[in-house]
Amino acid sequence: MNSFTVEHTPAEIVKVFPKASDLFKKRRIDFCCGGDRPLGTVFTEKNMDEVAVLSELNTAFEIWSKEDHEVIDWDRVPLSELVDHIVHKHHAYLNEELSPLGQFVTKIFRVHGDAHPHLQELHRLYNDFKVDMEAHMVKEENEVFPLVKEYEKNPSQELAEQIHIENGGLEDEHESQGNILKRMREITNDFIPPAGACNSYQITYARLAELETDTFQHVHLENNVLFKRIKS
Structure with a gap:
């Protein structure tokens, strides 16, 4: 290109x-x-x-x-490997990050909420995101991803349709989670801490920005690669 x-x-x-x-x-x-x-x-x-x-x-x-980059063509990687990558990279990251980052979000809300009222909405949004993503990952790992691996071994129209039915709900959840992240970016001024922000404030915003980056890549791989490759 x-x-x-x-x-x-x-x-x-x-x-x-x-x-x-x-x-x-x-x-x-x-x-x-x-x-x-x-x-x-x-x-x-x-x-x-x-x-x-x-x-x-x-x-x-x-x-x-012009630089030396290794770009993985996810459209050609076996579906089982793509699923394992999503679980071991993106799900693992969320499982490790959601609770400790939540403690930081709560801390800055408790300490700075009076002076910075948007932190109340950030606290609510983050906890909604955390609860949604945890349930979402359980559904993917227990219900949807096993179907994808079975489809790779024994592809069938019936199985493909079942996966797409399951994925319909997942895509709705992806959109909801994406909207939460977009709103968090909006109210935090693109995750830029206010002047004079303490170390905890700065760490929280930096980790929220990293969370957004990882989640958008995670959802991109699922919506635009994984499920599009399963032909119903």
């Missing part, structure tokens, strides 16, 4: 150029739940300067392309 155009979707671009996710987050362009719409449509809806955004995107891609 030489350059990206308004015809490309954010999901397609991130598959080829993973670092594009940073630009899309900065510009608040969805590349996971709603990532299958052409950039031209997104630019129109958001009233963005398409020339400026495409120029920034393609310049970054040109520089990145």
Whole structure:
């Protein structure tokens, strides 16, 4: 691919150029739940300067392309390996991070909530996200991912349809979780701590930004790769 155009979707671009996710987050362009719409449509809806955004995107891609990167073509990786990658990388990260990060979110709300009222909403949003994601991962690991592995061994129309039925609920949950992350970014000024913020405040925002990055990549792999490869 030489350059990206308004015809490309954010999901397609991130598959080829993973670092594009940073630009899309900065510009608040969805590349996971709603990532299958052409950039031209997104630019129109958001009233963005398409020339400026495409120029920034393609310049970054040109520089990145000259560097040495190993990009995994997830469209060709066996489904079982893709599922294991999601579980061992993204689910493991969430299982390790959600509770300790929640303690930081609670701490800054308790200490700084009076001076910074948005921390009350952040606290509520984070806990909603935590509860949703924990239940979501259990459903995937216990119900949906075993079906995907069975489909890889014995593909059938019936099994594919069953997976897509299960995934319909998962995609709704992905959208809800994505909206929570977008709102957290909005009320935290793109996860930039206020001037003079204490160390705990700074750590909390940095870890929230990392959580967003990992979760969007996680959802992108599921919505735009894994489930799209299962043909019903």
